[in-house]
Amino acid sequence: MARKRSVFLCKGCGHESLKWLGRCPGCGEWNTFVEEAAPAGKVARSSRRQDPVALSDIRADLTERLVTGIGEFDRTLGGGIVPGSVVLVGGDPGIGKSTLLLQVSDALARAGEIVLYVSGEESGSQLRMRATRLGVESRAIQVLTETDVSRVLEVADSLSPGAVILDSIQTAYRPEAGGSPGSVTQVRESSAALVRLAKETGTPVFLIGHVTKQGAIAGPRILEHMVDTVLYFEGDKRLSYRILRAVKNRYGSTDEIGVFEMTAEGLVEVADPSGIFVSRERGTTSGSVVIGTIEGTRALLVEIQALTGLTNYATPQRSSSGVDRRRLPLVLAVLERRAGLSLGNRDVFVSVAGGVKVEEPAADLGIAAAVASSYYDVPVDPGTALFGEIGLGGEIRRVALAGKRVQEAARLGYRRVVHPKGAIPKSERPEGVEFVEVGFVGEAIDLLIGGRPGTKARERETAGLREA
Ligand SMILES: Nc1ncnc2c1ncn2[C@@H]1O[C@H](COP(=O)(O)OP(=O)(O)OP(=O)(O)O)[C@@H](O)[C@H]1O
Ligand SMILES: [Mg+2]
Ligand SMILES: [Zn+2]
Missing domain, CATH: 3.30.230.10 (Ribosomal Protein S5; domain 2)
Structure with missing residues (x-):
């Protein structure tokens, strides 16, 4: 009888092995291997071939930042959103990640951008309820309740949005990659596809990720290496203050923080947080x-x-x-x-x-x-x-x-x-x-x-x- 093919993957770094290992040769961590179904077929890589260009010939205006006007958010990113960048926004359940990104979507829509908000976690009506509470009404925010990444890529292609938000990376799914949503393979392959989308089209992509108790984004650490910027949204849930902190930023310092207060009308910037x-x-x-x-x-x-x-x-x-x-x-x-x-x-x-x-x-x-x-x-x-x-x-x-x-x-x-x-x-x-x-x-x-x-x-x- 043919056994179902499976591989063992390190949750920390994504290292692949045919058998279970106690210690990962990739990152040296113990007990990080999980068994997952081997990919059913080849996952499509980018078909676009690139030729070398002189560094000095590359247009730098591509890096002109998109300013949302939410000062605390722009500041944490290092002065706005860099085109083609992929930003991972992590945080504990219920801390306000969806709220923050919906408000960012609203700000971008007001600035004339079309925003593709992909929700694999909440239904359209749940999103609408939050939007109504926050006073977000714009038609320029297009909602897609979908978990299949190929469909997200298709829609992004036809819509040419100014930004894509994926809520959340743990629900994203690529059927051809095998495994279940949230598995190492799925998180890695889904992210890779979205990173390609960002790099090839210059569309900034925001990935929302859940954080485990230990403080790491659930799913492989490899995710943090793949993206340009990692932001953590944190705070004591019993209190109303929330802090947005950059823990990795290819386009800015990681020392900056943004401070917000969570209210019934959404997150309010605290520009003068000292007191x-x-x-x-x-x-x-x-x-x-x-x-x-x-x-x-x-x-x-x-x-x-x-x-x-x-x-x-x-x-x-x-x-x-x-x-x-x-x-x-x-x-x-x-x-x-x-x-x-x-x-x-x-x-x-x-x-x-x-x-x-x-x-x-x-x-x-x-x-x-x-x-x-x-x-x-x-x-x-x-x-x-x-x-x-x-x-x-x-x-x-x-x-x-x-x-x-x-x-x-x-x-x-x-x-x-x-x-x-x-x-x-x-x-x-x-x-x-x-x-x-x-x-x-x-x-x-x-x-x-x-x-x-x-x-x-x-x-x-x-x-x-x-x-x-
Ligand atoms: N009516 C309200 N008044 C004040 N604050 C509210 C209200 N409704 C929700 N909130 C706040 O919003 C938080 C939930 O925000 P949100 O759904 O954006 O979090 P999340 O990080 O996306 O959560 P999840 O991990 O479940 O996706 C609640 O924990 C609460 O602090
Ligand atoms: Mg959410
Ligand atoms: Zn490892």
């Missing part, structure tokens, strides 16, 4: 500090919260959200060894308010201060903002763009800024703000918490300076 990441109730409770951080070209003021308490477990809990996971143990170790906190029997929780992520080392001082504030149960003055990287010796190091952080703090009414030594020249100091330089983590905590018993002695002790 939203600081809760209004702060000031009376311990464990909360405000730091000046940089996201892309923008300075943001962000609240870091910490909670410490005696543990009930053999190993104390360390948990963080929104801060760099690798920095937390480092900061805690420095607090123990250089600033006299005794955290070995305490749980430590650290989080950043508002669902924003702060990955830069400039947040170290903020993490340290929040933990210390909770540890001593002494609130930090709510009018103080701070920033600084912490070295292993407990020294506070300078960080980039200090002036920008300070200006933002001053603009939002912070009266005092605690920062690394020499970070801000006198000439760059806004009036009405007190500048306090700190050189050492213990010194910073003494200053922010005030009156810690025995700290100086402990510092000398850890520094090995205690007199015999």
Whole structure:
């Protein structure tokens, strides 16, 4: 009896093998192989043959960007949509991906473009309900409820749209490729077909993708390599703020973020996001500090919260959200060894308010201060903002763009800024703000918490300076 032909594919990189492998030779990951039906026939490749051309003869005006007018979206892309680019928009279920792309479609339609919105997930009437709620009415948005990619290509060919949106890549299907929608083969072949469409016609294509719990786009990682730009739409679903972040961009920086607020009428741009990441109730409770951080070209003021308490477990809990996971143990170790906190029997929780992520080392001082504030149960003055990287010796190091952080703090009414030594020249100091330089983590905590018993002695002790 003839067995059904199948192949094994790596979910991570798409590596193909005839038998199951524990470890992928392609990317080195373990347990990533899945069995899929082998492609039934040859999947058509592009028939168009290309000849070499001199780089200097290629028309550069092809890269003139399409500006949607949704500033936060354009900014994240690096200044608008590049013709012929393929953009993957990932995000957790229900975060607002379809809403965002429908609003982008509307903006493009208003700018005179025809938009082909392909929905494999929702019916036309579901889409219409959302559109009505968002006030999107344009006839220039053509809806195709279809999962077969060949049909999408056909329609795109006859419609010549200004942009194609595919909601979502996990539902896209190429019958000739074998396997079921969402499988490695299907996601790869469907994306490849859409990448070809984009490159051959210059039509920008947006692929919506679901993200798994681990934070990767479900389906092969290979997808991220195939597209030009990967955007993640994220945020704490219980809160209304959403952040659009570029994690890969062939046409711009990956530092930029776009900030939106989800409302009943759809996503509203938050052009001045700094204030939203600081809760209004702060000031009376311990464990909360405000730091000046940089996201892309923008300075943001962000609240870091910490909670410490005696543990009930053999190993104390360390948990963080929104801060760099690798920095937390480092900061805690420095607090123990250089600033006299005794955290070995305490749980430590650290989080950043508002669902924003702060990955830069400039947040170290903020993490340290929040933990210390909770540890001593002494609130930090709510009018103080701070920033600084912490070295292993407990020294506070300078960080980039200090002036920008300070200006933002001053603009939002912070009266005092605690920062690394020499970070801000006198000439760059806004009036009405007190500048306090700190050189050492213990010194910073003494200053922010005030009156810690025995700290100086402990510092000398850890520094090995205690007199015999
Ligand atoms: N009437 C409403 N008022 C406010 N917000 C709403 C309303 N209806 C929907 N939303 C918001 O829109 C979100 C869903 O948006 P959308 O369908 O665009 O998400 P998605 O990322 O495409 O989801 P999926 O993964 O299911 O495709 C909801 O989680 C909710 O936050
Ligand atoms: Mg959706
Ligand atoms: Zn692999």
